[in-house]
Amino acid sequence: MALIIMERVDGMNKNCDDFYNKIKENGYKLTSQRKIVLNAMLEHEDEHLTVEEIYGYIKETNPEVGLATVYRNIQLLNEMKIVDKLSLADGFTRYELSNDEDSHTHHHLICEDCGKVIEVKEDLMDSIEQSFLSSYGFLVKDHQAKFFGLCDDCRNK
Amino acid sequence: MALIIMERVDGMNKNCDDFYNKIKENGYKLTSQRKIVLNAMLEHEDEHLTVEEIYGYIKETNPEVGLATVYRNIQLLNEMKIVDKLSLADGFTRYELSNDEDSHTHHHLICEDCGKVIEVKEDLMDSIEQSFLSSYGFLVKDHQAKFFGLCDDCRNK
DNA sequence: ATTATACTGATAATAATTATTAATTAGCTA
C-alpha cells in the first residue's frame, strides 16, 4: 500500500524531484510537511488557492499538519519562486504554482459579472517593458497584471 | 479665520466641488467627515496611502474622526471611482486619488532594491487589450499592472 | 423648523497572519 502511494507520487510529475532539489539547494530541510504542501500545489496546478483552501486539501489526507506550517511553507515556496502570490478581485491572498520559473508571471482576465478568471499564459508585455527602460531607465524583471471586464459569455448576455 | 480656511479649501482644487457633487449624485449625504477624508486624499494626491496613514493625516487636524469612519468612506470613495485601491509589494492595501475617472488605472514600477514606486500615467495597454478581445472574447474595462525590477539609480549601482 | 433616515464614534467581533515555545526531525559527523 505504501509502495503504491510512492509510485503514484513519483510518477505524478517529473518536476517533483526538481522542486525537492530546489528546496535543498536553498539550504532548507526537506521535511515531510514541505513535500505535502508542495504536492498539494502540484495536484491543483491551475487553481488560485487561498491558504485555507490549501490547508483544506491537505487535511483530507494529512490532518496532522498544522495551519501555521502551511503558512510558513507557502511563504517559503513563494520566496523560492516555486509558487506565485496573487490577489484577484475578492480581496483574498491566493497562490498558484509558477508556470515556469524563468518566465514572467502570466496575466489574469477577471470577469466583473460572473467572476470567472481566465489565464493568459503568453507574455505580450515585451514592448511595453522596453519602453519603460528607455523612458524611465527602469529594467523590468517581472510583472503582475489583472484585466477587469466582461468575458465572452457575459458580453453576449 | 474660518473664512481664510474656507478660501484655502475652495481655492486648493477646483475639482473639490465636483467630487462633492458626485457624492450627492450617488445618493450619499455630504457629511463633514466625508469632506475631511476626501480632502486628505486631495492633499496627498501622489501618495499611495494605507488607511492608517490617511487616519494619521486626518487626526492632525480632526482628531474627533473615528477610524471606522475612515474605512467606511475610503471604501465608498473607491466604489464611486474617486479613489483607486491598490496593493504594491509590501502586502498593505493602499489608496490613491484616481487620476481621471474615465481613463484606465495607471501602472506602477516597483524597484525591488530600494522600494521606490514610479507612476506611469500613460496607458500603453491598448494593443494587448485588443488581443484579449480577439483571442478570448474578453472585453477589458480596466486593468491593474505592477512591474517589478530595478530603477535607474539601483541599476547603475 | 421638523423629521426620517443615513451616518458617525466607540468599541466589540471577526478574520487573517505571525510569534512563541516545547517537542520533534532532517541530515551532518564520527
Add this chain to the structure above:
DNA sequence: TAGCTAATTAATAATTATTATCAGTATAAT
C-alpha cells in the same frame, strides 16, 4: 549506523486589519 545540533513543527497565544453593532447625531427633504 548512532548521535548530535540546528531547523522545523504543532498547538496556540498574540497581533493586525477590517467589519459589525448600536446608541446617539446630523443631513437634507418637506
